[in-house]
Amino acid sequence: MDKGMYAEAIEYELLTQAIYRDILAREGVSTANVQHNVSIVGRSGVEHQVDVYWEFKQAGITHRVLIECKNYASNLTLEKARNFFAVVHDIGNCIGIMVTKTGYQSGAATFCKHYGLALKLLRKPTEEDWEGRIKEIHINMIPRVPVSSETHPIICNLYLRPDSEEQDVRLKNANRQNPELVRANPSMRFLGKDGLPITEELRWWIPRQLNVLEREDGGPYKQLVKLTDHYISENLGNGIELIQVIGVVIDYYVETLPSHQVVIDATETVSAILKDFVSGEWEHVRAT
Structure with missing residues (x-):
């Protein structure tokens, strides 16, 4: 076997x-440790190389599995099946599985079925494998989004709850001097009780709160979002302090963008399938 074939094997x-x-x-x-290239001494005293091996205990019983891998381009012969059966029989008290890419000759399949050797196919899926299965998914996407423009800006007003009469007085005074105090700005982030951010910037947070799919194009629409344990930090005259936000009211417009189609091709995402040779059923799919 040359280096290339050996590396592929x-x-x-x-x-x-x-x-x-x-x-x-x-x-x-x-508890199963799936090992590669394991040497096991059989009952005869002969050492056998096993491509893939694992064992585990269940209900006090040890289960051992031996796998013979054949990276062949042609169907596996009866001779190969007999050779592997001899290894399984010599090691004893184990289950044998043969894995190949193409298939098994009829004599090999009959022999393995009689002696309880499982036959598997492990390879890239073919057109025949996809029969009766979803191969492609076509998704028509029609994005409906909140508008954010100079003529139709998203406006978010804050509803604040002072934690004391003193803070309420200072908040009202600050709001009279700066009416924009109760209006959120895009870079603002809501804080927790410890003063640390608990949301992303409102430019990203606000669109996630809006029920745009339930709206027709146009507006303006108004939506209330109730909040708990959300705060902002402001200087109301005595230094920076936290003020609780109990809700926001968002005014916005809605626009539907041009639709586009997304095609998900399963043949491009499935790198290999494990298939039972006898039943033809897929047992595992490996994604890229």
Whole structure:
């Protein structure tokens, strides 16, 4: 075997290892250590090389699995099946799985079925594999967004709750001097009780609060968003202090943008499938 073929064979074995590691994790078998290229001495005293191997205990019983990987471009022969069965039989008390890319000759399949060797296909999906399955998803996207322009700006007014009569007096005085105090600016972020930011900047936060999908194009629309434990920091004359925000009222317009189509092609995202040779059922999909 030349270096290129050897490298491809090792890569195929590592892919098999990764696939079964994913399957066992999905099934909750966290104690299984899926190993690659393991040497195991059989009952005869002969040492055998196993491409992929794992074992785990369940209900006091040890389960051992041996996998033979054949990165072949042609169907696996009866001779290869017999050779692997000899390894499984010599090691004993284990389950044998053969994995290949193309398929199995009829004699090999009959032999493995009789002796309980599982036959799997691990390869990139073909057109035949996609029959009866969703191959492409076409999504027509019609974006409906809040307008933010000079003629139709998004306006967000704050409803503030002072924590004392003293703060209420200072807040009213500050608001008389600066009416913009109760109007949010795009770079503002709401704070928590500790004075640390708990939201992103309002330029990004506000659009997420608006029910634009329920609105027709145009406006103006008004939406109330109630808040709890949200604060802003302002200097009301005695230095920077926190003021609670109990809600915001947002005035906005809505616009529908030109539609566009997104095509999700599963053939471009699936790098490999694990398929049972006998039943033809997919057992695992590996994404790129």
